[in-house]
Amino acid sequence: MAQRKQWDLTSLVSADIAAENIAGRPDRAVFSKVMSDPVPILEEGIARAVEILRTSRPFRYGEDTRGGGEASLLEADFAALIERKYALGVNSCGCSLFLALRALGARPGDPILCNAFTLAPVPGSIAHAACRAVMVDINDDLSIDCNDLREKIRSSGARILLLSHMRGHVSDLEAVMELCRHYQVAVIEDCAHTLGARWNGHLVGGFGDIACFSSQSFKHINSGEGGILATDDPDIAARLILMSGSYMMYSQHEARPALDDFEPMRDAIPNFSMRMTDVTAALLRPQLRELATWAAAWNRSYHLLEAGLASIPNLRPILRDSREAYVGSSIQFGFAMPER
Numbered sequence: 167m168a169q170r171k172q173w174d175l176t177s178l179v180s181a182d183i184a185a186e187n188i189a190g191r192p193d194r195a196v197f198s199k200v201m202s203d204p205v206p207i208l209e210e211g212i213a214r215a216v217e218i219l220r221t222s223r224p225f226r227y228g229e230d231t232r233g234g235g236e237a238s239l240l241e242a243d244f245a246a247l248i249e250r251k252y253a254l255g256v257n258s259c260g261c262s263l264f265l266a267l268r269a270l271g272a273r274p275g276d277p278i279l280c281n282a283f284t285l286a287p288v289p290g291s292i293a294h295a296a297c298r299a300v301m302v303d304i305n306d307d308l309s310i311d312c313n314d315l316r317e318k319i320r321s322s323g324a325r326i327l328l329l330s331h332m333r334g335h336v337s338d339l340e341a342v343m344e345l346c347r348h349y350q351v352a353v354i355e356d357c358a359h360t361l362g363a364r365w366n367g368h369l370v371g372g373f374g375d376i377a378c379f380s381s382q383s384f385k386h387i388n389s390g391e392g393g394i395l396a397t398d399d400p401d402i403a404a405r406l407i408l409m410s411g412s413y414m415m416y417s418q419h420e421a422r423p424a425l426d427d428f429e430p431m432r433d434a435i436p437n438f439s440m441r442m443t444d445v446t447a448a449l450l451r452p453q454l455r456e457l458a459t460w461a462a463a464w465n466r467s468y469h470l471l472e473a474g475l476a477s478i479p480n481l482r483p484i485l486r487d488s489r490e491a492y493v494g495s496s497i498q499f500g501f502a503m504p505e506r
Contacts (some may be wrong), residue, residue: 174202175464175471175494175495175496204383205387206388207389207449207453208453208456211451214236214449215449217448218448224444225441225444226418227415227418227441229415231418234420235418235447236447236448237255237443237446237447238421239420239451240255240442240450240451241254241255241419242421244454245396247454247457248377249372250372250396250397250398251397251400252396252403252422252423253394253396254407254410254419256392256395256440257393257442257446258380258382258392258440259358259379259380259381259385259393261291261440262378262379262393262394262395263328263354263378264291264438264440265406265409265410265438266376266406267291267292267297267328267354269409270326270352270375270402274295274296274297275296276297277297277298277299278292278295278300278327279315279318279322279324279326279328279351280327280329281302281304281310281332282302283330283335284356285330285332302315306485306500307484307485307487308333309336309338310337315327315342315345319345325350326354327342327346327353328356329342329374331355331356331358331359331360331370332356334359334492334494334496335484336360336363336370339366339368340365352374353374353375354374355378357377357379358378358379359496361385361387362457362458362461362493363490363491363492363493364491365490365491375399375402376395377395378394378395379395379396380392381394385495386457386460386495387453387454388450389446389447389450390449391446392442392446400423400424400427401423403423404423404427404428404431405435407419407422408428408431408435409437409440410438410440411440412437412441416432461493465492467494468494471497480502481500482501483500484498484499
């Protein structure tokens, strides 16, 4: 069975793959770009964060304010960017996955479907919600295996799929959603690696009931740590805002449902204190404007690496579906041991 490797490309936002001549060998080049550098935190964001810190009030809510803080503005900007009605900033993407599970009614012991190619915080969020992960097989292109998904839905009785678009590989979302609708399975999209990607012309993160995004340093936008949820469902959005820890100041959110939607649940929803601060949001807002430019640079680098890998014996780039407009922030490839 072919082994799989991966390279991270998020450091390549200022230029395509950098190379320099090896001394005495002008016909050869060596890769010289530092692969561990995150995307830059822009000076505009730093200046705004410092301005907020000087007020000594980085907390997003205030009894004497009417909203309009950086976290609320970020949520409005982000909802517009990904074309969803509601958005909520929290303190990590892992927490956003946990909140999404709770907002969809996951209870202790419930089985939660999850594709097997994923990262530790994804099953970690399932454990955080005291639920049980049911792993679903993947295909050679690293997408979820819909045949195994059907079997696991039937055998487990699970009613939630936590679909991880791991390392930017987007599954056949139309097929996944058709299957989940048939079996009445709710879908959470883990979009930590797919901000700005599209499937068949539609933004990834716009298919499931809830989408979760990351702003951890080595993702598409960088605030050190942070997460953003998005949904079109007003009931889910109200639950998420209350659970994140808005107390009774949910009116200070810009990208929220109507205030009447909060009333039936405001006294019954637990507060998990997973809020995003205004400082974090200030670092992120200017980066949203640069995302398309950065994605173009990542994709240029991705295509160069993909072509190079394809020319090496026993290495196989991962096939991408023609319906997938990916954001190539990392690259994976298969390695087959040569026959002896």
